[in-house]
């Protein structure tokens with residue numbers, strides 16, 4: 122599948138109807154999702170035939186794209202049942218049978234989920250900016266416990282040094298794959314402009330390269 126084709130399919134994915142600010146429900150835009158997934162697939166070979174987990178999956182754009190690129194199985198995890206309901210409808214509309222969803226709080230996953238249960242984790246986690254400080258790092262730590270091979274994640278550019286330090290503490294090596302411009306259409310009342318842009322870093326941690 123070509124990048125443009127993937128992006129145009131992901132434009133059909135429905136997103137949050139009533140986004141919940143405290144859960145940082147910002148959807149990954151189709152262009153960013155397609156570029157991330159295409160790179161994970163073509164450059165790193167971490168999607169095709171792999172078991173892929175999507176932490177904080179929301180309405181499913183990353184899982185759905187991974188399934189389209191030939192993931193063996195995709196597992197979406199999110200705390201919000203409204204988002205998961207939209208995800209289910211999206212997966213049905215695309216006729217993707219190899220996806221399953223788990224409603225849970227990532228901060229309190231049962232131990233059996235945390236023992237290298239999947240090959241690859243992909244995620245656009247909450248950035249920890251809405252009275253949930255540290256949530257980005259909780260997601261990252263959980264992802265590292267779950268993944269056998271690789272973790273791909275989006276983070277606020279300003280957290281680069283902090284994440285690098287944490288990665289060293291956790292004995293893993295992380296690399297910045299790209300810095301992405303993140304355009305969000307106004308989705309909350311406090312957004313005064315039609316769209317808001319900021320930047321996010323797209324990280325990879327390959328677990329075979331534990332220091």
Ligand SMILES: C[S@@+](CC[C@H](N)C(=O)[O-])C[C@H]1O[C@@H](n2cnc3c(N)ncnc32)[C@H](O)[C@@H]1O
Nearest residue numbers: 144147148149177178179199200201226227245
């Ligand atoms: C930035 S959104 C990303 C949504 C989706 N992955 C995407 O790329 O469009 C973050 C997601 O994390 C979920 N979330 C926030 N806190 C959570 C928690 N403690 N446990 C599980 N999911 C959580 C939100 O409901 C939301 O769907």
